[in-house]
Amino acid sequence: MGRKFFVGGNWKCNGTTEEVKKIVSMLNDAQVPSGDVVDVVVSPPFVFLPLVQSSLRSDFHVAAQNCWVRKGGAFTGEVSAEMLVNLGIPWVIIGHSERRSLLNESSEFIGDKVAYALSQGLKVIACVGETLEQRESGSTLEVVSAQTKAIADKIPSWDNVVLAYEPVWAIGTGKVATPAQAQEVHAELRKWLHNNVSAEVAGSVRIIYGGSVNGANCKELAGQPDLDGFLVGGASLKPEFVDIIKSAM
Numbered sequence: 001m002g003r004k005f006f007v008g009g010n011w012k013c014n015g016t017t018e019e020v021k022k023i024v025s026m027l028n029d030a031q032v033p034s035g036d037v038v039d040v041v042v043s044p045p046f047v048f049l050p051l052v053q054s055s056l057r058s059d060f061h062v063a064a065q066n067c068w069v070r071k072g073g074a075f076t077g078e079v080s081a082e083m084l085v086n087l088g089i090p091w092v093i094i095g096h097s098e099r100r101s102l103l104n105e106s107s108e109f110i111g112d113k114v115a116y117a118l119s120q121g122l123k124v125i126a127c128v129g130e131t132l133e134q135r136e137s138g139s140t141l142e143v144v145s146a147q148t149k150a151i152a153d154k155i156p157s158w159d160n161v162v163l164a165y166e167p168v169w170a171i172g173t174g175k176v177a178t179p180a181q182a183q184e185v186h187a188e189l190r191k192w193l194h195n196n197v198s199a200e201v202a203g204s205v206r207i208i209y210g211g212s213v214n215g216a217n218c219k220e221l222a223g224q225p226d227l228d229g230f231l232v233g234g235a236s237l238k239p240e241f242v243d244i245i246k247s248a249m
């Protein structure tokens with residue numbers, strides 16, 4: 001189906017200038033598959049975006065970790081989509097579970113954010129995923145479908161969206177989803193897109209997996225037919241991120 005592999009590195013709220021420079025130089029020196037084979041996008045905290053943007057190799061790209069839901073203005077502490085565009089930042093992560101749970105971002109609010117970011121010309125990594133409690137009660141598919149619907153309802157096109165399935169119980173826990181668990185949800189999300197958006201979108205949207213991905217488990221996950229890449233947290237700060245990029249091949 002020709003979906004290009006996508007590897008995102010979400011640095012979360014980590015790093016000093018020195019550490020950021022080290023990671024960038026590690027990435028710049030890495031031998032990885034060409035940009036025809038894999039999209040690599042790293043997401044530093046806002047304050048480091050200009051540094052990373054200006055020093056990172058040109059075949060890798062940067063993403064912000066969030067942006068404001070509408071046009072900028074009197075919203076203390078927020079960063080607008082327009083500002084990201086002004087800085088030449090091509091991507092933004094929206095709806096990460098840490099923001100959903102710790103900052104009470106609702107699915108509707110996230111749908112609005114994705115729509116606004118797209119309207120300004122940003123590309124979006126939109127995150128969905130169930131909690132452990134939801135998985136154990138058997139509502140995984142219902143939860144991720146509802147989160148996806150809240151986005152689908154607000155956007156005119158999926159062309160510039162990558163959907164990230166990140167089960168909350170797998171994030172930062174070392175408890176990675178099995179390849180079969182990830183494949184099951186990815187296939188269901190694709191089916192949901194097929195039935196509710198279009199066959200074309202279902203076939204073309206990249207659905208990436210996040211949650212305790214590392215250099216050792218990436219290869220088997222990458223072999224799943226509906227898994228088109230990764231959103232990596234902890235391991236994206238380490239040299240093994242390069243091994244994860246290489247799992248594209």
Ligand SMILES: O=C(CO)COP(=O)(O)O
Pocket residue numbers: 010096166170171172173174210211212213231232233234235
């Ligand atoms: O939340 C994540 C990426 O957005 C995943 O984090 P970890 O890879 O640290 O589990």
